[in-house]
Amino acid sequence: MAVRVDLNISLDGFATTTDQTPEKPFGDDWPRLTGAYVATRTFRERVLGDTSGSGTTGVDDRYAATYFEEIGAEVMGAGMFGLHTFPDDPDWRGWWGDEPPFRCPVFVLTHxxxxxxxxxxxxxFHFVSASPQQALALATEAAGGKDVRVGGGATVAREFLAAGLVDRLHVAIAPILxxxxxxxxxxxxxxxxxxxxxxxxxxxxxxxxTFSR
Amino acid sequence: MAVRVDLNISLDGFATTTDQTPEKPFGDDWPRLTGAYVATRTFRERVLGDTSGSGTTGVDDRYAATYFEEIGAEVMGAGMFGLHTFPDDPDWRGWWGDEPPFRCPVFVLTHxxxxxxxxxxxxxFHFVSASPQQALALATEAAGGKDVRVGGGATVAREFLAAGLVDRLHVAIAPILxxxxxxxxxxxxxxxxxxxxxxxxxxxxxxxxTFSR
Known part of the structure; x- marks a missing residue:
């Protein structure tokens, strides 16, 4: 069982854009940051539900496929789930519609x-007020022997990395600033x-x- | 004729370390930042004068060799030449001893x-008080049709990049933070x-x- 982080970052190290608005919750920079990943066949199938077989099938797709393999539970920050963008909507169910691509327990860190x-x-989605260590303990138990992903956002991922809790970090660096x-x-x-x-x-x-240990 | 920049940076984007002292003018981080380049056969021969043929001969060495090809003149900042480290030494002749690896005119920006x-x-080494454009004009004339390198440091390179003056940027990113x-x-x-x-x-x-245009 390993704790894994996968992020898309720019060459200058930005993992989350800051030009979001409620109308544009990902901002204008997001498509450029994640474009190669979004273009993969795996993303199109798994996240967009496009089963036509379209999408790229090269190195990016290999990493995209690995992204979804062997994950038994996920931990994410409140911002990634959308609670900072829509703090006053008690019915908010995340960005992902009726088919969130996780297909496993997800522990959202919120107070x-x-x-x-x-x-x-x-x-x-479970909502927990927990330290990184506590959240990992919950996720590890829920994962039933599979891996746990710390999904993000950047601040949450960095917190887990700084605490030495991550076994494998994969960053896809887009050649943009x-x-x-x-x-x-x-x-x-x-x-x-x-x-x-x-x-x-x-x-x-x-x-x-990829950082592996 | 092209204006070229080549730099060693860390994964988190640092091109110059800041732990320098007069006793350790490059700081403790420098060897880690430049290690792969310094290990190449080209660096050992061209910069260290080691003609024994030792050093790496792979991808890093190919870039190291390209580094020295077709450069007719160089522009560098006062800090890279050492004027910030040894400001009071009128006899300072740079870091490179009697065989500076440039073998061409070098324009050092200083007031x-x-x-x-x-x-x-x-x-x-010529010492000039000049804008980036003026320094490039001087270097271009001195280069006699060959390329001009903007050698660094990071602040100077960034200034030329921001002004749109660079035709080819090569960064060697060391997998360290x-x-x-x-x-x-x-x-x-x-x-x-x-x-x-x-x-x-x-x-x-x-x-x-490599950024090329």
């Missing part, structure tokens, strides 16, 4: 209690110690970097 | 006039526009990224 939300495809947003790498000096770091370049120009 | 310094191998230093990428949002960006991973784990 505000909410009822759990279940979907037919196996996704269940955003110049603004939330930096993944802040205050992680020396993170590479104890990890093997490998890099691979995709046809899209995306650089896939 | 303090100094006499030019010539070396037997063709390196001549420094967490401190001078960021290359600050305030360069959208730099990739107008460039083709390619990436290649070396045996050392270094990712070579």
């Amino acid at each position: 505000t209690p909410r009822e759990s939300i279940s979907f037919a495809n196996g996704t269940v 955003l110049g603004r947003g939330i930096r993944l790498w802040d205050d992680l000096r020396g993170l590479e110690s104890g990890y093997e770091v490998t890099a691979e370049t995709a046809e899209s120009g995306t650089v896939h970097l | 303090t006039p100094r006499e030019s310094i010539s070396f037997a191998n063709g390196t001549v 420094l967490g401190r230093g001078i960021r290359l990428w600050d305030d360069l949002r959208g730099l990739e526009s107008g460039y083709e960006v390619t990436a290649e991973t070396a045996e050392s784990g270094t990712v070579h990224l």
Whole structure:
């Protein structure tokens, strides 16, 4: 069982854009940051429900497929679930419609209690006020021997990385400079110690970097 | 004739370390930042004068060799030449001893006039108070049709990049997180526009990224 993080970042290290509005909840920068991933066959099938077989099938798709393999539970921040964007909507059920791509228990970190939300495809959102260690303990138990993903956002991922809780970090680095947003790498000096770091370049120009231990 | 920049940066974007002292002018982080480059056969021969043929000969060495090809003149900041580290030494002749690896005219940007310094191998340091455009005009004329390098440091390189003066940017990204230093990428949002960006991973784990136009 491993704790895994997968993020899309820009060359200048921004993992979350900051030009979001309620009308544009991901901002204008988001499509450029995640474009190579969104273009993959795996993303189109798994997240968009497009079973036509369209989408890229190269290196980016290999990482996209790996992303979904062997994950038994997920932990994410309140912002990633959307609670910061829609704080006053008690019926908010996440960004993902009726088929959230997780298909496993997801523990959303928030100090505000909410009822759990279940979907037919196996996704269940639980809302917990917990430290990273406590959240991982819950997720690990729920994962039943499979891996646990810390999904994000950037601030949450960095918190788990800084605490030494992550076994495998995969970043897909888009060859673009955003110049603004939330930096993944802040205050992680020396993170590479104890990890093997490998890099691979995709046809899209995306650089896939993996820290494994 | 092209204007070229080549820099070693960390994964978190630091191109210059900031732990320098007069006793340790490059700081403790420098060897880790530049290790893959310094290990190449080209660096050992060209910069260290080691003609024994030792050093790596893979992807890193190919970029190192390209680094020195077709450069007719160089522009660098006062800090890279060492004027910020040894401001009170009128006899300072740079870090590189009697065989500076440039072998061409080098224009050092400084507001303090100094006499030019010539070396037997063709390196001549000129000290000029000039804007980026003016410095490039001087270097272009001195280069006699060959390329001009903007050598650094990071702040100077960023200034030339922001002014749109650079035709080819090559960064060798070491898979380490420094967490401190001078960021290359600050305030360069959208730099990739107008460039083709390619990436290649070396045996050392270094990712070579090239912006070309």
